Amino acid sequence: MQELGSFLEVLISGLLAGVLYSLVALGFVLIFKASGVFNFAQGAMVLLAGLALVRALDFLTRLGFPGWLAIMLGFVFAALVMALCAFLVQRYVLGPLINQNALTMFMATIGATFVIEGVAQFVFGSEVYPLRLFPTDAWIAAEATFPGGILINKLDVWGGVIAGLLVIALALFFQYTKTGRALRAVADDHAAAQSVGIPIDWIWFVVWLVAGLVALVAAAIWGTKLGVQFSITFLALKALPVLIIGGFTSVPGAIIGGLIVGAGEKVAEVYLGPFIGGGIEYWFAYVLALAVLMVRPQGLYGEKIIERI
Amino acid sequence: MGQFKTSYAKDMVIFPIRQDRIGVYLLLGFALVLLPLMMAFHVPPFRTDYFLLAILLPFLILSLAAIGVNILVGYCGQISLGSGAFMAIGAYMAYKFGTGISEIGLPPLPIVFAILLGGLSAAFFGVLFGLPSLRIKGLYLAVATLAAQFFFDWVFLRVKWFTNYAPSGSVSAPELKFFGYLVATPVEKYMVALIFVIVFALIAKNLVRGNIGRQWMAIRDMDIAAELMGIRPLVAKLSAFAVSSFIIGVAGALWAFLRLGTWEPLAFDINRSLELLFMVIIGGLGSILGSFLGAAFILIVPIFLTVLPAELGIPITTGTVSHLQNVIFGGMICCILIKEPLGFARLWQIGKEKLRMWPFPY
Numbered sequence: 001m002q003e004l005g006s007f008l009e010v011l012i013s014g015l016l017a018g019v020l021y022s023l024v025a026l027g028f029v030l031i032f033k034a035s036g037v038f039n040f041a042q043g044a045m046v047l048l049a050g051l052a053l054v055r056a057l058d059f060l061t062r063l064g065f066p067g068w069l070a071i072m073l074g075f076v077f078a079a080l081v082m083a084l085c086a087f088l089v090q091r092y093v094l095g096p097l098i099n100q101n102a103l104t105m106f107m108a109t110i111g112a113t114f115v116i117e118g119v120a121q122f123v124f125g126s127e128v129y130p131l132r133l134f135p136t137d138a139w140i141a142a143e144a145t146f147p148g149g150i151l152i153n154k155l156d157v158w159g160g161v162i163a164g165l166l167v168i169a170l171a172l173f174f175q176y177t178k179t180g181r182a183l184r185a186v187a188d189d190h191a192a193a194q195s196v197g198i199p200i201d202w203i204w205f206v207v208w209l210v211a212g213l214v215a216l217v218a219a220a221i222w223g224t225k226l227g228v229q230f231s232i233t234f235l236a237l238k239a240l241p242v243l244i245i246g247g248f249t250s251v252p253g254a255i256i257g258g259l260i261v262g263a264g265e266k267v268a269e270v271y272l273g274p275f276i277g278g279g280i281e282y283w284f285a286y287v288l289a290l291a292v293l294m295v296r297p298q299g300l301y302g303e304k305i306i307e308r309i
Numbered sequence: 310m311g312q313f314k315t316s317y318a319k320d321m322v323i324f325p326i327r328q329d330r331i332g333v334y335l336l337l338g339f340a341l342v343l344l345p346l347m348m349a350f351h352v353p354p355f356r357t358d359y360f361l362l363a364i365l366l367p368f369l370i371l372s373l374a375a376i377g378v379n380i381l382v383g384y385c386g387q388i389s390l391g392s393g394a395f396m397a398i399g400a401y402m403a404y405k406f407g408t409g410i411s412e413i414g415l416p417p418l419p420i421v422f423a424i425l426l427g428g429l430s431a432a433f434f435g436v437l438f439g440l441p442s443l444r445i446k447g448l449y450l451a452v453a454t455l456a457a458q459f460f461f462d463w464v465f466l467r468v469k470w471f472t473n474y475a476p477s478g479s480v481s482a483p484e485l486k487f488f489g490y491l492v493a494t495p496v497e498k499y500m501v502a503l504i505f506v507i508v509f510a511l512i513a514k515n516l517v518r519g520n521i522g523r524q525w526m527a528i529r530d531m532d533i534a535a536e537l538m539g540i541r542p543l544v545a546k547l548s549a550f551a552v553s554s555f556i557i558g559v560a561g562a563l564w565a566f567l568r569l570g571t572w573e574p575l576a577f578d579i580n581r582s583l584e585l586l587f588m589v590i591i592g593g594l595g596s597i598l599g600s601f602l603g604a605a606f607i608l609i610v611p612i613f614l615t616v617l618p619a620e621l622g623i624p625i626t627t628g629t630v631s632h633l634q635n636v637i638f639g640g641m642i643c644c645i646l647i648k649e650p651l652g653f654a655r656l657w658q659i660g661k662e663k664l665r666m667w668p669f670p671y
Contacts, residue, residue, distance in 0.1 A: 106388070110642065111641070114635040115636050118635030121632050237579070240452050283460045286455060
């Protein structure tokens, strides 16, 4: 029972950490679906959102605003920053590159990553800023079944709940609003969507904005966990294997992929790590993704890739 | 007037225009003879070692690495985010060969062989991680190469065999004896790097304008069409991975031995990979000259950013410098991709065309 208990503990903490990877991966999927752009800048956007949020909060609390108002205003400010970022990226980076091939767009987003990182740290500072929005203590569950119980971090549960709500909201948005339908049309075919009168500039702005807001949510949770700091951008790199496993075009895929990566790397670290030297968390997700690529290049839920000359 | 070609061979020479040829000879003469002499007699700006060690040596070695990346990304169109890992493989394997591998009774090899074997090891792993490229492409491949980057970062950090069980995890280059000649001063290091760069740049240039280079470019422009025309993707893609990783590996070994001396895995992390990719994009995809221009740009900007505010008396912190540097690099990437996708090399070419017509462009 002891082993099963500790295994469950590792598994649950892995799954809940995976939810947070999913949040970042979700931003990638949204942009990829609507524009075919593989957005390397998602991690930088999480950093920007986090820094904007935490600095605004600090500033407002120092001015003496009550907690809840400061938090609300902070979120509004960070959302505005993300909107500005979406506008600038769309206007000056992707707009001019419309109808270019995917690799060019990808490299452009690498460029955008560096600009966003540079500007974010230049404007908001580059230290580690602690963020306290959610409780970070732990629950002990199922004490009756397992000796010692199972330790579950409350923050991780919050993350899971928020991610679930976000996915439902996004699904509704894509399915039932006019803009959502336009987004899906653009994803299917740029030129066809343009020819039925869908303003592609506006759609791209909206999708980058939504991705920015998802980044903001991710930043709020990750920031509470680790503090807002530069290393948060490496999250984006962790989200890449999640995407590969789940498929580039699938929202549920991003969630499932995140869970697989999160649980897989925690379990591997605990049960495989001692044999081959610790720290395999660092690359486990990538090697898993590589294996998936060899067997099923489009990922678990991705659309089949068909190529024509 | 005018330069006319009367045979195919003449049309196919590396520098078809006489001015270019003369220019390259002058440059080589300067780099090989004049510059070491100026160093020897302390002519400014070569009075101190700073210029040589902080600018010229990194420039040469990173240009070499950029040539390697350019073969894969620029010529064969397979994007790679794992170049740093292949530099690391080159460096660590060259170190192992240079200090001898006692497990198989291999004595320490001469340094040139060690460096070349380091390159070969990188080529081997390049092919291994290139294998997925036969099934996946584009963005997916980028993630596969990223896997190589993180995996090897970890390997060199954790597997003690590579560092000869050094407790600190950092290793030092073996004695740099090239054919019995001990290389120690900056000028000597510079000469060694220069010779390597010249040789490999020539080889690379000849590869890309030959049969195999044209196969790479066909694969880059449209792989399915190339396959229908009878180009074997297996051979073309894997050879690009092999040649590219070999050159990157040699550059990695040179970087570790000549530039760093003592190094740890962090010297070859993901930032190095991105930096190399930037050099290639800014300098010019699919151009050997571009690799040099890109390397020069990436190296000069940080120096410029540190020196200029100091000269003007504007106080600026190192943090600010690195942020500004990020903004400039990122901005340049976007700018180049939008305005001139073939980079500085293309601008240089356009400039030459304009000069040919000058002053009457009609």
